[in-house]
Amino acid sequence: MGYKFFKSALRIANKSLYNFSDDFQERSLRQLNVFLNQNIDKYLTLVHDRVESDIGFGDTQILLRALDRLHRRLLAMRNICRGLEIQRNTVDIIIAAAHQLCEAHSKSLKDHFSDSLSSVRLALVSAKSDNNNGANLNELITNLYMSMLEKVKGVLQDLLVFLQTDWSFNIKADYKGVLCVEGIRESLLIGFLRHISKMMCSFAEISSPSPPNLLLVLSKTCVEMEQNGVHILITLVDDLYEIDSENSAVLSHETEICAEMRETAQTLLDAYVRLQGTNISQMMRKSVETRDWLNCLEPRSVRAVMKRVVEELGSIETVVASLYEAGVRTTASSDSSRKTHFSTLTTTKQHHRSNWSNYTPSQLESNYVSNIHRLFSERIDIFTNVDFSKVSIVTGIIKIGLKTLLECIRLRTFSKFGLQQVQVDTHYLQMNLWRFVADENLVNFLLDEILGSAVHRCLESILMEPNAVEIICERG
Numbered sequence: 061m062g063y064k065f066f067k068s069a070l071r072i073a074n075k076s077l078y079n080f081s082d083d084f085q086e087r088s089l090r091q092l093n094v095f096l097n098q099n100i101d102k103y104l105t106l107v108h109d110r111v112e113s114d115i116g117f118g119d120t121q122i123l124l125r126a127l128d129r130l131h132r133r134l135l136a137m138r139n140i141c142r143g144l145e146i147q148r149n150t151v152d153i154i155i156a157a158a159h160q161l162c163e164a165h166s167k168s169l170k171d172h173f174s175d176s177l178s179s180v181r182l183a184l185v186s187a188k189s190d191n192n193n194g195a196n197l198n199e200l201i202t203n204l205y206m207s208m209l210e211k212v213k214g215v216l217q218d219l220l221v222f223l224q225t226d227w228s229f230n231i232k233a234d235y236k237g238v239l240c241v242e243g244i245r246e247s248l249l250i251g252f253l254r255h256i257s258k259m260m261c262s263f264a265e266i267s268s269p270s271p272p273n274l275l276l277v278l279s280k281t282c283v284e285m286e287q288n289g290v291h292i293l294i295t296l297v298d299d300l301y302e303i304d305s306e307n308s309a310v311l312s313h314e315t316e317i318c319a320e321m322r323e324t325a326q327t328l329l330d331a332y333v334r335l336q337g338t339n340i341s342q343m344m345r346k347s348v349e350t351r352d353w354l355n356c357l358e359p360r361s362v363r364a365v366m367k368r369v370v371e372e373l374g375s376i377e378t379v380v381a382s383l384y385e386a387g388v389r390t391t392a393s394s395d396s397s398r399k400t401h402f403s404t405l406t407t408t409k410q411h412h413r414s415n416w417s418n419y420t421p422s423q424l425e426s427n428y429v430s431n432i433h434r435l436f437s438e439r440i441d442i443f444t445n446v447d448f449s450k451v452s453i454v455t456g457i458i459k460i461g462l463k464t465l466l467e468c469i470r471l472r473t474f475s476k477f478g479l480q481q482v483q484v485d486t487h488y489l490q491m492n493l494w495r496f497v498a499d500e501n502l503v504n505f506l507l508d509e510i511l512g513s514a515v516h517r518c519l520e521s522i523l524m525e526p527n528a529v530e531i532i533c534e535r536g
Contacts, residue, residue: 100134108153115157115164120221127154128227151229155240158222162248165215169252172211173259176204184273198382200277205284208256212249212293219244220300242311245297250312253290257282257324264331272339273379275332280383282325283448286318326445333446333453336376337460343369344461348468353478359524362488362533363481369461370492376457377496380450387449390499451498458497462489462506469513476520483523486511488533 107130111123131150180200187196223241260278263270294314298305305311347365442463446456469482486507494500515521 096137104150104153108156111153111157112160115160120161120218123157124154124221124224124227127157128229131229154222154229158219158240159243161219162244165219166248166251169211169215169248170255173208173252173256176207177259180204180277181271181274184271184277195382197273197277197280197379201280201284201383204277204281205289208285209289209292212252213296215248216244216297216300219248223301241301242303244301245294245303245305246312249293249297250317253285253293253317254320256285257320261324261327264327269335270331272332272335275328275335276379276383279325279328279332282321282328286321286325290314290317290321325448329448329453330445333456334460337457340369340372340457340461341464343372344465345468348465348472353472353474353481354519356475356477356481358477359481359484359532361484361535363485366485366488370489373454373458373493373496377450377454380453384448384450384453387447387451387498389451389497390501451496455497455499455502458493458503459506462503462510466506466510466513469510470517472517474514474518476518476522479514479518479521480524482514483511484529484532487529491533 107127111127115123127150131154134150180203183196183200260282262268263275263278291314294305294317297303303311305313343365347363442459444456446452474482490503490507493503497503515523
């Protein structure tokens with residue numbers, strides 16, 4: 061009886077001990093998992109902070125190799141400890157590192173571009189002449205363009221380290237990683253291209269005038285980016301990172317960036333024309349305002365300022381011709397007809413000719429002639445967008461200069477000899493400006509307006525003989 065009782069008690073004791081052992085093991089395992097989760101989260105937070113402080117300042121390859129080892133060990137720990145629940149993921153740390161490196165590279169690109177612009181401006185300031193360095197401008201444009209492309213290509217190759225196939229992680233398998241890769245395209249590349257466009261466009265603002273040749277260099281650089289650079293860089297990033305931008309509704313398309321570059325190039329070129337036109341206009345305005353037109357001597361030569369204007373336009377044409385194609389010109393008239401522009405009334409409808417030299421003084425006193433001219437003449441827009449061609453650019457500059465001369469003439473009063481001096485000057489300009497413009501009829505019309513306004517503002521409207529005018533101009 062006692063034996064049976066002892067045996068029963070032992071069986072009960074063994075069963076209780078077994079149950080106690082199971083409960084202790086479960087509690088210990090739960091406490092161990094809590095301990096591991098808390099400390100691993102703390103450790104990964106420290107890793108994140110360290111990566112955040114080191115990324116962009118050292119070798120990215122070494123940093124990613126360390127994160128790859130950590131990722132492998134955490135995967136192995138998860139396989140051993142089934143109850144392990146890690147709140148922070150190593151892939152998230154890697155993606156955050158990629159974002160931060162993108163921001164660092166973006167700043168690096170912008171700083172590099174600013175330094176390149178400073179070098180261009182310094183080179184232009186160091187040049188002896190602002191108008192006789194067309195070959196140097198081409199070299200500056202090439203250096204600026206190529207340095208931008210090479211710098212961006214280097215950055216894209218550097219970031220490609222995150223997508224190496226020998227890593228144990230694959231950030232493109234994660235939704236956040238896909239957004240990160242697309243962010244490299246949008247935030248880094250597209251953002252930098254738009255930064256270029258915006259920064260270049262700031263040089264065209266009237267409030268901060270820039271050297272004319274700087275505007276020309278930046279405009280041509282934007283044209284190069286629009287024609288080649290944008291396509292090269294966007295194609296490169298799409299190929300390297302396997303991005304299907306053509307079928308994406310959220311990614312920026314190549315045509316959008318090209319259009320922005322084209323618009324910036326147009327703004328800069330218009331600013332160049334406006335600035336050079338203003339320089340010519342100042343020469344014209346001072347030459348009219350500082351002269352006593354009521355006490356002039358009989359003209360014996362072309363005024364020096366007109367020769368200076370033609371020389372300045374020749375220098376501008378040389379520079380522009382080194383960067384842009386000649387452009388399309390209308391059929392020019394013969395040299396013989398051009399020489400007699402202010403002396404012969406022609407009946408052709410194809411070429412507008414000045415008529416002021418063929419009217420008598422009584423006819424010149426009437427406004428009917430000029431009114432008829434204005435009625436049947438096309439309106440000339442002075443401040444319009446120019447084309448990316450030599451003749452269009454120089455034509456835009458000449459239009460601004462001649463329009464200024466016209467407005468200054470309208471505010472002065474002339475004697476007979478003052479009128480004849482204007483006649484000589486306008487004929488000299490007509491003989492020389494035709495070769496710069498797309499349509500010489502435009503120059504003829506503006507010069508007619510200038511001489512006509514001088515006639516209306518003259519106290520004694522008597523013009524010189526055409527032969528005398530030609531002799532003076534050819535001699536001058």
